[in-house]
Structure formats: C-alpha cells, structure tokens
Amino acid sequence: MTDLLQLVFSGMATGSIYALAALGFTLLWQASGTVNFAQGEFVMLPAFAMLAFGNLGLPLPLAFLATCVLAIGVLGWGFKRGIADPLLKFGLMPIVVATIGLAIALRNGVRAGISAQAFPFPSLFADKLFTLGGVTVSLADVGTLAIAVALVLGTQAFLARTVTGRAMQAVAQNTESATVLGIDVPRMVFYTFAINAVLACAAALLVTPTYLAKFDMGESLGTKAFFAAIIGGFNNSRGALLGGVIVGVGENLAAAYISPAYKDAVALVLFMGVILFKPQGLLGKRVERKV
Amino acid sequence: MTPPEAPSAPPPQGGATSGPAKPVPQWHASKPVILAVLTLVLLAVPPFLKNYGIYLFTYWLVFVIATMGLNLTVGYAGQKSLGHAAFFGIGAYTVAILMKAGVSFWLGLPAAMALCFAIGLAIGFPALRVQALYLAFATLGFNTAVWLVLRNEEWLTGGTFGINNIARPSLFGLVLDKPLAFYYFTLGVAILLAWWLWRLLASPWGKAFTALRDNPIRAESLGIDTRAYTLLSFAIGAVYAGVAGALFAPLVEFIEPAPFGVSTSIMMYLMVVVGGAGYFFGPLLGAAVGVLLPEWLRFAQGWYLFVFGVAVVALMLWLPDGLLSIPERLRARRLAKAARAAALAEPVEAQA
Numbered sequence: 001m002t003d004l005l006q007l008v009f010s011g012m013a014t015g016s017i018y019a020l021a022a023l024g025f026t027l028l029w030q031a032s033g034t035v036n037f038a039q040g041e042f043v044m045l046p047a048f049a050m051l052a053f054g055n056l057g058l059p060l061p062l063a064f065l066a067t068c069v070l071a072i073g074v075l076g077w078g079f080k081r082g083i084a085d086p087l088l089k090f091g092l093m094p095i096v097v098a099t100i101g102l103a104i105a106l107r108n109g110v111r112a113g114i115s116a117q118a119f120p121f122p123s124l125f126a127d128k129l130f131t132l133g134g135v136t137v138s139l140a141d142v143g144t145l146a147i148a149v150a151l152v153l154g155t156q157a158f159l160a161r162t163v164t165g166r167a168m169q170a171v172a173q174n175t176e177s178a179t180v181l182g183i184d185v186p187r188m189v190f191y192t193f194a195i196n197a198v199l200a201c202a203a204a205l206l207v208t209p210t211y212l213a214k215f216d217m218g219e220s221l222g223t224k225a226f227f228a229a230i231i232g233g234f235n236n237s238r239g240a241l242l243g244g245v246i247v248g249v250g251e252n253l254a255a256a257y258i259s260p261a262y263k264d265a266v267a268l269v270l271f272m273g274v275i276l277f278k279p280q281g282l283l284g285k286r287v288e289r290k291v
Numbered sequence: 292m293t294p295p296e297a298p299s300a301p302p303p304q305g306g307a308t309s310g311p312a313k314p315v316p317q318w319h320a321s322k323p324v325i326l327a328v329l330t331l332v333l334l335a336v337p338p339f340l341k342n343y344g345i346y347l348f349t350y351w352l353v354f355v356i357a358t359m360g361l362n363l364t365v366g367y368a369g370q371k372s373l374g375h376a377a378f379f380g381i382g383a384y385t386v387a388i389l390m391k392a393g394v395s396f397w398l399g400l401p402a403a404m405a406l407c408f409a410i411g412l413a414i415g416f417p418a419l420r421v422q423a424l425y426l427a428f429a430t431l432g433f434n435t436a437v438w439l440v441l442r443n444e445e446w447l448t449g450g451t452f453g454i455n456n457i458a459r460p461s462l463f464g465l466v467l468d469k470p471l472a473f474y475y476f477t478l479g480v481a482i483l484l485a486w487w488l489w490r491l492l493a494s495p496w497g498k499a500f501t502a503l504r505d506n507p508i509r510a511e512s513l514g515i516d517t518r519a520y521t522l523l524s525f526a527i528g529a530v531y532a533g534v535a536g537a538l539f540a541p542l543v544e545f546i547e548p549a550p551f552g553v554s555t556s557i558m559m560y561l562m563v564v565v566g567g568a569g570y571f572f573g574p575l576l577g578a579a580v581g582v583l584l585p586e587w588l589r590f591a592q593g594w595y596l597f598v599f600g601v602a603v604v605a606l607m608l609w610l611p612d613g614l615l616s617i618p619e620r621l622r623a624r625r626l627a628k629a630a631r632a633a634a635l636a637e638p639v640e641a642q643a
Contacts, residue, residue: 095607
C-alpha cells in the first residue's frame with residue numbers, strides 16, 4: 001500500500017511538469033490555432049540557457065529570470081513572427097511540418113553545437129526526504145508539485161480574473177468579435193506566445209534536475225505533454241493539469257506493476273481510451289461542427 | 292448520427308483556412324513526355340552505376356512506394372497520419388519472420404499486405420472519432436507502440452539484435468540477389484502499384500477521397516459514406532507501406548527496430564508534403580529529396596540533421612504546398628500580372 005502511495009505521489013510530481021508543457025500548448029492552440037510540435041524542445045533550450053548563465057556565474061534564480069527574458073524574445077516573439085504568422089493562413093499541415101522541422105533542427109543543433117552528453121542540473125530543492133504516514137516523499141517531489149500546480153492555477157486565474165487575461169480569452173473564443181470590441185488582437189496573441197515561453201522555462205527548471213540537460217530530453221516530454229493536454233481536454237486549461245497528473249501517475253504504476261519496457265506506451269493507451277469515449281477530453285466542452 | 296468532432300481551432304488570423312483545392316490527376320500534354328523520360332532514366336541509368344548507386348535507387352523506390360500510400364491517406368483523403376513507418380515495419384518484419392520460418396517471400400508478401408490492411412482499418416477507427424490534430428497524435432502514438440513491441444518482444448522480433456541474413460526472393464526461378472536484378476524487380480512492383488493507384492484515383496473512389504479531404508461535411512451531405520472512405524484511405528495507404536517494408540527487408544538484408552520509429556514516419560510525412568501532398572508525382576520528388584538529401588548533406592557531418600530541419604522550415608515558409616505547386620504558383624503569378632496590366636490599361640482607354 002505504501003509503495004502504491006509513493007508511486008502515485010512521485011507520478012503526480014512528474015505529471016505536474018507534463019501539465020506545464022501541456023498548458024502552454026493548449027493556450028497556443030486556443031489563441032491562434034498554432035500547433036507546436038517543438039514544445040519539448042522549447043523546454044530543452046531554456047535548460048541549456050540556464051546552464052550557460054550559470055557558467056557565467058549567475059545564481060540559479062537570476063539565471064532563470066534571464067532565461068525567461070531570452071525565451072520570451074526567441075521562443076515567444078521570434079517563433080510567432082518567424083514561423084506561426086507566415087504559416088497559419090495555409091491551415092494546419094504546414095505549421096505541423098514546420099514545427100517538426102524546427103524540433104529536428106533545435107535538437108540536432110544542440111547536439112552538434114554543444115554536446116551529445118547529458119549535463120547535471122542544479123536542483124531548486126535540498127536533497128531531503130520526509131516520511132508522512134509511512135510514505136517516504138522527497139522534498140523535490142513536494143516542491144515540484146507545489147510550484148507546478150501554483151503556476152497552472154496562477155495562469156488560470158490570470159486568464160479568468162484580469163482584464164488582459166479576459167481579453168486573451170475573448171481573442172481565443174472569437175477573434176472577429178474581439179477585434180470589433182477594440183481588443184488589440186495581435187498583442188493578445190503575442191502574450192499567449194510569451195506565456196507559453198515562460199511556462200516552458202518553468203518546466204525546464206523543474207524537470208531538468210531529474211531528466212538531465214540533454215539534446216533529446218524534449219522528445220518524450222513533448223509527446224507526453226500533447227497526450228496530457230488531449231486527455232484532460234484541449235479547450236480547457238484545467239484539463240492540462242488533470243491530464244498531466246493522470247499520465248504521470250499512470251506511467252509510474254505501469255512501470256512498477258506491468259513492465260518498465262512499455263512505460264512510454266501508457267500515455268498513448270490512456271489517450272486512445274479517452275478519445276474513443278470522450279473525444280473532447282475529460283474536462284473539455286463539446287464544440288459543434290461549423291459547416 | 293454524426294460522429295462528434297474534436298474541438299476545432301478558432302480561425303487563424305488572416306481568415307482563409309483552406310489552401311487551394313488540388314486537381315485530381317489529369318493528363319497534361321507534357322505528362323507523357325515526362326513519364327517517358329522518367330521511365331527511360333529509371334531503366335537505362337542504373338546499369339552504369341556502382342553497387343552503392345543501385346542500392347540508393349532501390350532504396351528510393353522503396354520509399355516512393357511507401358509515400359505513394361501515405362500520399363493517398365494524407366494528400367488525397369486528408370487524414371493526417373504520422374504513423375506510416377509502423378506499417379512499413381509491420382510489412383518488413385512479417386516478411387522477415389515468415390522467411391526465417393521457411394515460408395516463401397511470395398506467401399510472406401500477401402501476408403504482410405493483409406496484416407497491414409487489417410491494422411490500417413483498426414487505426415482508421417479513431418480517425419472517425421477525432422479530427423486532424425488528434426489523429427496526428429494518435430497515429431504517432433501507435434507508431435511508438437509498434438516500435439516498442441519490435442524492441443521488447445525478443446522471442447518474435449529478435450529485439451534490438453534484429454533479424455539478419457534475410458534472403459532475396461526469387462522470381463520465376465531467377466534469384467534476385469544481384470543488386471541490379473533486385474532493383475528492376477522493385478521498379479516493376481513500383482510501376483504496378485503506381486498504375487493501380489492511378490486507376491483508383493481516376494475512379495469514382497478517387498473523387499470520393501478528394502471530396503472527403505476538401506469538405507467532409509459536404510461529402511457526407513452528398514451521400515458519400517465518409518466512414519468507409521476514411522477507413523479505406525488508411526487501410527490502402529497501410530498496404531502500400533507494407534509492400535514497401537516487404538521489399539525493404541530483403542534489400543537491406545538485416546532489420547532492427549530503429550528504421551521503423553516515429554522519426555521515419557515524420558520523414559515520410561515530410562516527403563509527401565515536400566513533393567506536394569495530393570499531387571500524383573509528389574512522392575517521386577519527395578522521396579528523392581528525403582533519400583538523397585542525407586547523401587548531399589554528408590559534408591555537414593554532425594550538423595546534417597540540423598541543416599535538414601532548417602531546410603524543412605525554410606521550405607514550408609517558401610512553399611507550403613510542396614515542390615509540385617511551383618508551376619501553379621507561377622501560373623497564378625502570371626495571371627495576376629496580366630490582371631494588373633489590364634487594370635492599368637483600362638483608365639488609359641477611358642481617357643481616349
């Protein structure tokens with residue numbers, strides 16, 4: 001029983017990181033119809049940026065802030081202007097292909113330009129273990145879960161409670177009406193890209209101590225984030241959290257009780273199950289077809 | 292009772308969501324000439340090549356066969372599949388395992404085709420429930436699952452050690468183990484399959500596939516059984532990949548899980564898009580780019596995949612509809628120029 005609880009808990013910590021990546025992905029989709037297949041690489045790059053700033057002698061919090069600024073510029077503005085804007089008018093396929101190409105380029109650019117090795121990454125948390133009712137949990141798991149959940153709920157609150165957030169939602173729901181109401185649509189869409197970049201940096205900060213900074217760390221992370229987003233509901237931000245946690249816990253349980261060899265198939269099986277019975281995801285709303 | 296639809300994206304800024312409708316294959320005056328030249332090259336050039344050149348040509352043909360199938364699924368029926376390499380692998384392993392068990396290639400091939408058809412139908416079912424984006428992920432995940440089975444079930448697939456010494460088949464008593472002989476055999480299969488696909492696309496079925504792609508709702512309202520055509524486009528595409536896999540196994544004589552992973556699927560998808568999705572000859576170009584580009588990019592060594600990725604992004608930005616859309620774009624540009632010239636000429640006439 002305690003084993004089970006331990007697995008569930010550490011699964012929730014991993015899952016909350018998936019949720020961060022999934023949330024950015026969902027926001028991009030809602031606001032502009034951008035599908036980012038390079039989402040995992042958007043987590044990998046900040047990890048390397050933070051290491052680089054760390055080598056320059058910046059302490060981790062400052063390195064994180066500097067990376068966020070850089071990411072908003074490159075992964076937010078640069079990505080929007082350079083790839084999303086020119087391609088969105090051609091529909092879904094070109095943007096999917098281009099972001100796949102971008103992922104390949106980023107992954108292998110890091111591999112050839114920096115190194116194919118895995119680098120250790122400083123953890124935010126001390127190496128401490130607690131025992132709660134017979135269950136041993138690490139401080140890193142508790143901290144990761146707390147920060148990730150706070151970020152997801154914070155993003156949600158920002159979207160629901162602030163004027164800017166509501167304007168962003170308006171743009172996501174109906175671009176034309178938003179324009180008529182005098183909302184600065186391009187700016188709101190850019191904010192979405194910026195938030196996605198910051199969330200990716202946060203995910204990098206939390207995930208890299210365990211995953212290690214490696215050129216291909218984004219590959220599985222990206223895929224799992226997509227599955228998490230879809231399981232939870234693609235048009236619902238809270239769904240990202242639920243989906244992420246479900247995938248994280250499911251993977252841990254499958255690795256322990258079924259076979260570690262098939263751990264990576266868990267997200268897929270859950271996803272298949274969900275879309276066959278609830279195509280809009282667990283928390284998603286039905287959207288009727290537009291003719 | 293229509294299947295529920297996945298949440299659709301808001302229309303992107305810019306309004307227009309669909310690209311120009313692509314033509315169903317038609318005979319142009321130039322087409323027979325192009326075909327004749329192409330056939331001549333494919334028949335006459337390889338004998339003058341070294342073994343590695345012949346190998347590359349054969350390798351390219353295998354990918355042409357696979358991407359023809361994917362072009363049907365993606366380009367003509369509009370189903371975004373990113374799991375094509377899974378069928379490629381299923382075909383290759385089916386033939387390899389059966390041949391190792393002493394079964395003839397000529398029984399292995401239909402077995403591979405039948406298996407791919409059945410699994411393709413099964414994978415088509417989620418496609419009935421979900422839309423473009425989800426489907427891309429579902430097929431991607433399916434590919435991962437197949438890859439995991441190939442890697443983990445050692446009793447069947449040899450796991451990471453793979454299956455080696457796969458014999459080349461023989462045809463009418465001729466053993467096709469010389470590179471050139473096997474090349475001509477592959478060419479024959481490719482031509483046969485291309486002809487069959489051509490017939491299919493020119494038939495009412497082909498029209499139904501393109502109707503499904505261009506406007507699924509309208510297609511349904513016209514009485515096209517969209518469910519059946521969606522499933523069929525997957526299953527037929529999968530059969531092409533299965534045949535390609537069945538040829539790939541004896542060509543490389545050693546198979547392991549690596550070439551049948553998600554990256555190959557993405558590569559095949561790129562081949563289709565680069566060549567021009569929904570253009571009949573797209574796969575010829577796309578597969579050539581996909582197979583030859585790595586050869587040309589050898590100078591880049593470690594940077595090769597980086598250059599490749601950048602090239603893909605650049606190509607999408609420049610030609611979102613693929614290489615074969617160039618003539619159409621040129622024509623459109625000429626027409627626009629003519630229209631502009633006419634518009635400029637008009638006020639002058641009015642003054643006169």
